[in-house]
Amino acid sequence: MSVLSPRTKPTGPVANSLTTGQLPRFAEFYILGGSLLVSALLLLLVGFSIVGWLVLTAVIYLIALAILSSVVENRRKATDRVVRGLVTVAFLLALIPLVSTLATVIAQGAGEISWSYITSVGSSSFDPNTLTVTQTPGALQAIVGTLIITGIAALISIPIGLLTSIYLVEYALPKQGLARAVTFLVDVMTGIPSIVAGLFAFSLFSIIVGPKAFSGFSASIALCVLMIPTVVRSCEEMLKLVPNDLREASFALGVSKFSTIVKIVLPTAIAGLITGIMLAVARVIGETAPIFIAASFTDNFNANPFEGPMQTLPVLAYTGYAFPGKDIAASNASAWGAALLLVILVVIFNLIARVCAKIFAPKGMR
Structure with missing residues (x-):
């Protein structure tokens, strides 16, 4: 009868197979x-x-x-x-x-931003006694003009772009002539230079109104030309990400196509849709050339988008460097302040979009 010898234990250090053959952690x-x-x-x-x-x-x-x-x-x-x-x-x-x-x-x-700069209208005054020109920096007219022009452009572009993307994804057939034509036109509009959009809007309103066609609404139309294709493309991609299983389950329960889109597809893609729309807004809010051509610029406060030139933050930043006043340093400082205000506005809009997406998203996606 043979006796089994006990298994000998290794006396040297035991190598860990999980850590051998690789570099240290850091x-x-x-x-x-x-x-x-x-x-x-x-x-x-x-x-x-x-x-x-x-x-x-x-x-x-x-x-x-x-x-x-x-x-x-x-x-x-x-x-x-x-x-x-x-x-x-x-x-x-x-x-x-x-x-x-x-x-x-x-x-x-940062050194130019102050409460007085935000709430006052930029102006210049001439003192006949000392023969000096005093410039008062202010961006109120530019802030109001930016919000009005961008708001009108968003009110026009978002419904058109969203409905177009819904048509392309939910209703149009892949080889349908109208769908292919719309897709082709959207691709063409995506590559249009911004200055061409401004020239188009100014020419259109010059025919309708006359040679003095500078207005905030004209600038909004120019921004619509740039904003609509971005909204269409971004929303179209977001709608394509919604699983077809959700649509088929809704149809199986006898829900109409319109109700399925409104109650199933759009709520599911709401976060991506809002993000795409905010990208389109951020795309146009900083445009200078089309607004400069269609709305011109002014130091006067004008909140009427249908009459007279309007000022915006991008144009204020541009004119502060391109057309400085007597005090060049003050004009340049005002331009930097307008640029920083524009960045702050974009950040605020993105934060609002994030909050809205969080609120309106389905419960399982929050």
Whole structure:
């Protein structure tokens, strides 16, 4: 009878199969720190610059990460790490102009923003005794004009764009002639330059009203030409994301197509629809050329969109640099303040859109 010998236990350190063959947890941060140091030392020899330092750091980081991962891990993991590194670098490169623009606008415009600047109308006065021109900065006329012109454009464009997208997704057949024609026209309108939209609106109202056709409503029509295709495209994609199973389940219960769209499709896609609409509003609220052509600009307060020129924040920022007054520094400061106010308005509109999407979304999607 043979006796089974007990299994001997290994006396050396036990290797963990889950952690072998891979870089340490924070290896990428260590490599990045080393790349920053090496690139700084190399550039100190030939001339240091921030842009060159960042670019050289990215190159050294990707090369070092690929080599170390290939040696320690394997080729597949090395490729994955390099691709993730490239995506991260591309994201940071795309983030640089955005952060730089916001930082510049905030730094230049924060000193100009005040309650008096927001609530007063910009004007200039001449003192005959001292022969000096005093400029009073103000953006009330531009804020009101921006809200009126953009609001009218949104009231016209959103229903047209939303109903068009509903037709294309819910009613039109794939090869129907009208649907193909509408899609083609939307694609053409998407590529129309903004200045062409302004010329179109000004020419149209010049024929209807006369040569002095500057008005806020004319500028709103120009913005509609730019806003409608954006609303159609964004809403169309959001409606396509709604599962067909929801539509079929509604039809199986005997619900009409119109009720299915209103009570099932639109509430399901409401968050995406609001986001797309806000993208369209943000697309046109900062337009300068069409408003400058169709509504011109003025320092006077005008809240009537059907008569006389109107001022907007983008045009105020442009004219502050292109047509400064006697005090050039004050005009430039007013332009930066208008730019910062425009950014704040866009942020406020996006926050309102997020809140509305949260409120009106179906309970399971909140």
